[in-house]
Amino acid sequence: MLTVSNEARDYILSKKGTIHVIDNGRAGACCGNFDLGPSVYLGKPPNDTEYCIKEINKIAVYVPNNFYLRIPLMIHVGSFLGIKSLYIEGWKLM
Secondary structure, three states, rough: OOEEOOHHHHHHHHOEEEEEEEEOOEEEOEEEEEEEEEEEEEEEOOOOHEEEEEOOOEEEEEEOOOOOHHHHHHHEEEEOOOEEEEEEOOOOOO
């Protein structure tokens, strides 16, 4: 399940009003495989035909068609040196 925090919702609505999620997929290394997890960005995706639109906490969220969540994730807004950005909390690499 994917949710959007109230703080993130307010930030998204003050910007473009929509977000899209990118599934970064699996990566391999000498020690094994791990999943890099999803990323979140403001605005519509470049190729929206590969996405479905879900309304989450009054936000239009573009999610990849093959995106499957095994664990609950929440989109938050963070700030570093006064610059705000969105991030996903709850992802496990392994």
